[in-house]
Amino acid sequence: NAGVTQTPKFQVLKTGQSMTLQCAQDMNHNSMYWYRQDPGMGLRLIYYSASEGTTDKGEVPNGYNVSRLNKREFSLRLESAAPSQTSVYFCASGDRDRVYGYTFGSGTRLTVV
Amino acid sequence: GESVGLHLPTLSVQEGDNSIINCAYSNSASDYFIWYKQESGKGPQFIIDIRSNMDKRQGQRVTVLLNKTVKHLSLQIAATQPGDSAVYFCAEATSNFGNEKLTFGTGTRLTIIP
Numbered sequence: 001n002a003g004v005t006q007t008p009k010f011q012v013l014k015t016g017q018s019m020t021l022q023c024a025q026d027m028n029h030n031s032m033y034w035y036r037q038d039p040g041m042g043l044r045l046i047y048y049s050a051s052e053g054t055t056d057k058g059e060v061p062n063g064y065n066v067s068r069l070n071k072r073e074f075s076l077r078l079e080s081a082a083p084s085q086t087s088v089y090f091c092a093s094g095d096r097d098r099v100y101g102y103t104f105g106s107g108t109r110l111t112v113v
Numbered sequence: 114g115e116s117v118g119l120h121l122p123t124l125s126v127q128e129g130d131n132s133i134i135n136c137a138y139s140n141s142a143s144d145y146f147i148w149y150k151q152e153s154g155k156g157p158q159f160i161i162d163i164r165s166n167m168d169k170r171q172g173q174r175v176t177v178l179l180n181k182t183v184k185h186l187s188l189q190i191a192a193t194q195p196g197d198s199a200v201y202f203c204a205e206a207t208s209n210f211g212n213e214k215l216t217f218g219t220g221t222r223l224t225i226i227p
Contacts, residue, residue, distance in 0.1 A: 050213065092215070094213070
């Protein structure tokens with residue numbers, strides 16, 4: 001009963017490097033989301049996917065791309081990392097019936113130096 | 114744009130007392146609201162939710178109240194325990210042609226004093 005699994009848990013990147021954050025859910029949810037959380041702030045939506053095959057921009061999409069690989073997996077890619085992207089990234093999933101709200105992963109702490 | 118905000122960024126409560134965390138939202142089209150608890154180093158954890166056709170919902174030691182007239186949401190925690198110390202977020206969901214987005218407030222840090 002894993003819920004939402006994110007990898008890696010920690011990552012340090014140099015400015016300009018690229019990386020992909022992985023997220024997988026085993027709850028058969030339709031919707032998946034990527035958020036970032038900065039110190040003292042709430043979670044801000046980067047991208048979301050309402051269903052397999054669709055993706056939409058959230059509040060802060062610049063500098064990111066996403067792929068909804070299948071119903072289970074939703075990845076977030078940083079093509080050219082910048083220090084402003086230092087943050088904690090959370091993946092979440094949910095279903096249209098809204099049972100138990102949205103389930104979050106444990107987060108990826110990313111530092112860009 | 115639409116936003117969800119909290120009145121108090123920090124709250125300290127004596128163990129055993131009740132606590133109330135407040136949240137204001139501005140999107141009148143929101144139809145679903147959730148409270149999350151986030152402990153240090155962890156992801157947000159679902160506490161309780163409420164749909165817009167309700168004004169109160171109770172869980173184990175928690176109650177959520179929704180006042181749509183003034184766009185206000187509150188979380189009441191009864192008989193607080195040390196394990197209740199965390200940051201609490203309210204969030205609102207607005208359906209948009211099948212695409213649903215969840216918008217979070219900035220959070221309130223609740224500290225339980227032993």
